[in-house]
Amino acid sequence: MSNDHRPLIGVITARASQSEQRQLLKGILSKADELGIDIAVFSNVYNFVEYFADVEVENKIYELVRSERLDGVIITSESLIFPNLQERIYEHIKGLDIPIVITDAEVEGYTCINTDVRSDLMNIARHLTDVHGIKDIDIITGPEEFETSRLRVEGVRKIMEERGLPFGDENIIYGNFWNNTGEDLAEEYLSGNRRLPQAVICANDYMAFGLLDKLLDHDLNIPEDLTVIGYEHIGERIYHSPVLTTYQRNRAAIGAKAVAMIYSKLTEAPMEDISISGCMICGDTCSCGVEKRYLRDELVEIRQMKLYNDLNFFGNFEQQSVTCRSISDYIRTLQDFSYLIRNVSGIYLCLHEDWCSRSHKSSVKEYSNNEPMICYRIISPEYGSDDPAVFTRGQLFPAELTGAGDKKFLFFAPLFSEGKEFGHFIFQYTTPGSYDPVMIEWLKITVNALQVLRMKNDINTLLECTNLSEYHDTATGLYNKQGFINELDNACKKLNDKEKLPLIMIRTGIFSDDSRIDKKNLSVRLDVEIAECLNRIAADINGFCGKLSDKQYILTTVGIKKFSDNHCKTGTAS
Incomplete structure (x- = not known):
């Protein structure tokens, strides 16, 4: 444990909005506060009674437990319903050289606390x-x-x-x-x-x-x-x-005892006697x-829940959030409606650097701790800068979580949609009541709004390219067949009877039977490289070029006014 920061214990749980887990987390939070320890809770959203494959990506939130920033880990085994998820989490913690405590289960090789x-x-x-x-x-x-x-x-x-x-x-x-x-x-x-x-x-x-x-x-x-x-x-x-x-x-006592056990191992202090009866x-x-x-x-508790349920039901957070046109609009809307979350003191939006262009394929892989991320402050218990902070995934949050203060009780919730992982929210809380069913609904609205914003970005890009794509190839920016014919016709009208234009036809992959050439990622990359090359040549000879079809390109010049048949054998136009 480093001496230059408060210890940070990670807590892996699921169904954190349910009463049982809130009781356990209450004990964890209270004891951590007493001992001067920070807490980072990692929880998914949809892990209830049934398994849904289309939200499997949310469980990537548990990969964060491998962060070198953590000084200990608590796993609330009772909340992890699905055996495959349990196995995956135990795989994540394998080899970690930090104290680990598992509650409500007996797992060989680990310190366990179980209710009698x-x-x-x-x-x-x-x-x-x-x-x-x-x-x-x-x-x-x-x-x-x-x-x-x-x-x-x-x-x-x-x-x-x-x-x-x-x-x-x-x-x-x-x-x-x-x-x-x-x-x-x-x-x-x-x-x-x-x-x-x-x-x-x-x-x-x-x-x-x-x-x-x-x-x-x-x-x-x-x-x-x-x-x-x-x-x-x-x-x-x-x-x-x-x-x-x-x-x-006595789940609260179990949570408190788990924190005390890790603290004892970190500091070599005598273990506190905590009854869990x-x-x-x-x-x-x-x-x-x-x-x-x-x-x-x-x-x-019930009256507070009803109050916040009513605030959410009669509010227009959902309508306002989906009208956002930029990430700045989105953040301002989240700030305006942050009051809908009970007992929350800080909210931070942490997005993968490429969140707006992520593919499903990129979301299913496991990311390294060096994955770049951007943190936006929504609200914080103290004044903080509104400038986004860059950090790496393995750091969990920026070294200076702006406005968070010295005491950090943090809840990490996944941000994902349609199988794509965008990042996560960090909620800074004062009591476990922050993550109740109302907060889960708030989170779902924000995720849907972020997906809408992402789609708007794609649509705006498409609209900007509408005129371009009528006569241009959208992947390379070169003239397409119709665009090249139109441009060639305009060039030919400027020629006299004795002038000709040279046409150079280019075919790629003629002698290749490698089927991999048709794979989308490689094909697009080759298209772009070929387009860059042809554009440079066209600029040198005062010409223009185009893409007629897959693997077939064409180049001409208007810079040579008199051109004999010996200069070009591939074709002429008049």
């Missing part, structure tokens, strides 16, 4: 048996092949056995950790296909919400007829009735009732 889900479920079961005197408990968990699903079942089984209470296979329901599993279980209880227990433990909140939503439409009363307990506390209880009693999985958060689905302090925090 078995212990957490034991605490939930104790609450039901010891506080509420419940003796008949079902548990709905995830897929049976997942170790974490089985660990949650084992936690409940352990407490039931300790208390001599019955608990067998008939008490265990395997699902998929999603709402529809809870809905299906409700149908089984309501139809009588499954006996109704005194309580059901849902191994995450999503399944509990599905169960509650389905039961709300029927006469089964909660908690009188059925006590329901969730797990994880994802923070969406207010949208369901009754308010769920759940167990908070969770706690019960009571609601109305058990007889304990709602704890107002937790509900108040959730309501404050």
Whole structure:
């Protein structure tokens, strides 16, 4: 670790706008602030439940973890749904000579922090048996092949056995950790296909919400007829009735502990003892009732989200952004609408130097750390210059991120469209609430507007060439066949009966069977080189030249007024 800068820890995550990851990042941010550490979060946008090949390019944001600027890396494994993405990220970090901590997974060769889900479920079961005197408990968990699903079942089984209470296979329901599993279980209880227990433990909140939503439409009363307990506390209880009693999985403590572990390795300071144990958060689905302090925090969050949702819904950011005619207009529009992002203090636009002319082929390759980029300041917590700064991709951001101040908590979000990578945004934040679903929508609007601006540039170039392309070859600028004939006709009208014009026909690739000559990139390059050569010759002899067809060119001169047949055997015009 260099002594001339604050340590910078990279955080690889996905679905960063979701409640679970915001909790984890809250712990990371708080502990980093306490220890004087900067944070760079790298996250994609579309990594939800399904895989979409057309947005695969967004995952190139994770290549930035190879930057030499990073002093450590945290990987939030739970957020990385797709196995191929996990493998690719582990490939990116292979060989990095910096501390690496992985949360919510056990990966050989790395330091890992994992919640003890078995212990957490034991605490939930104790609450039901010891506080509420419940003796008949079902548990709905995830897929049976997942170790974490089985660990949650084992936690409940352990407490039931300790208390001599019955608990067998008939008490265990395997699902998929999603709402529809809870809905299906409700149908089984309501139809009588499954006996109704005194309580059901849902191994995450999503399944509990599905169960509650389905039961709300029927006469089964909660908690009188059925006590329901969730797990994880994802923070969406207010949208369901009754308010769920759940167990908070202490993701914030996990995040804080990950930072502390890296700090200890960097500084050789003693490792801080941070407990990652969770706690019960009571609601109305058990007889304990709602704890107002937790509900108040959730309501404050929801009200803020609603405010920003309304600002975005009734604003005209999308309409204004697509009318931009230049990168300067685009930046001014982003500045005008930066208030739509909650808790953001800085926004920086980082574009590849060739963003406006990038091809799909150039976007799928892996770039080196020396790839040139340009950074535009949109807003910053302190005054900063509006002049764009040049830096390399491996630097992550310019050495002096103008206006950012000393403390840098940065979130990197990919900029891409139609399989083309343009660069990334850097959001400087004060709390993890900056990257919520509203910010994701803001980001999508900016990307679409940038693509429109790129297309306008192509269209303007095409319009400027409209008159030119009628009589000129668009690739080389030489006269095309019609243009050359017109120019030749004009030249011939100026000749007297005894004067002639020499025509030199040029054919390229006559003796080549190399099919590669027809490849677009090579063909265009040869066209341009040949055109430059012919233009030089034409200038020397006061002539003009053209491209008649693929690989066929023509050259003449008007500078020789008297020209005998011996001077040119290739053709004449009159």
